[in-house]
Amino acid sequence: MSLCKECYSKHNRITPLNGVRECLENHEQYICGSCGRCICIQKDEKRNLQRWNFPFQSLETAILYLRTADVTEEKSCGIYCLTNNNGRESYKIFSSDEALDLYLKKNKNKRCSDKVPVYRFSAYQTFTGTQIRKLTTTEVEQYLTEIS
Numbered sequence: 001m002s003l004c005k006e007c008y009s010k011h012n013r014i015t016p017l018n019g020v021r022e023c024l025e026n027h028e029q030y031i032c033g034s035c036g037r038c039i040c041i042q043k044d045e046k047r048n049l050q051r052w053n054f055p056f057q058s059l060e061t062a063i064l065y066l067r068t069a070d071v072t073e074e075k076s077c078g079i080y081c082l083t084n085n086n087g088r089e090s091y092k093i094f095s096s097d098e099a100l101d102l103y104l105k106k107n108k109n110k111r112c113s114d115k116v117p118v119y120r121f122s123a124y125q126t127f128t129g130t131q132i133r134k135l136t137t138t139e140v141e142q143y144l145t146e147i148s
């Protein structure tokens with residue numbers, strides 16, 4: 001399997017990661033026009049946050065959601081490695097170094113040592129086959145059989 005040039009994943013049915021059925025049935029998905037992978041892009045209207053706004057435990061997982069950040073911000077976003085006071089590492093996506101700085105100012109318990117993204121997909125591109133919408137019931141069932 002090769003890396004999907006649109007959504008940066010080798011595995012075209014790897015997401016959603018948690019609460020798969022609930023996510024597919026209830027949340028708006030980024031449907032990759034190239035490989036068909038669904039990525040949760042649902043916005044929490046109250047807090048104006050999407051899945052990619054939250055910290056990830058690993059770089060690999062952050063990369064799985066990077067495409068939804070790029071599409072939302074219409075640019076190549078970066079994944080940064082953050083360390084908390086206990087030395088625990090997490091990965092978080094920001095649209096720019098400035099956005100990272102703003103976050104660090106508000107979250108004094110977090111540090112980012114070199115303030116350089118550990119991962120960024122070079123050039124932002126749009127693709128013609130992309131859809132952002134909720135799946136139909138039939139599509140959910142089909143996708144679920146393809147995951148397993």
Ligand SMILES: [Zn+2]
Nearest residue numbers: 023027040042
């Ligand atoms: Zn979801």
Ligand SMILES: [Zn+2]
Nearest residue numbers: 004007032035
């Ligand atoms: Zn893809």
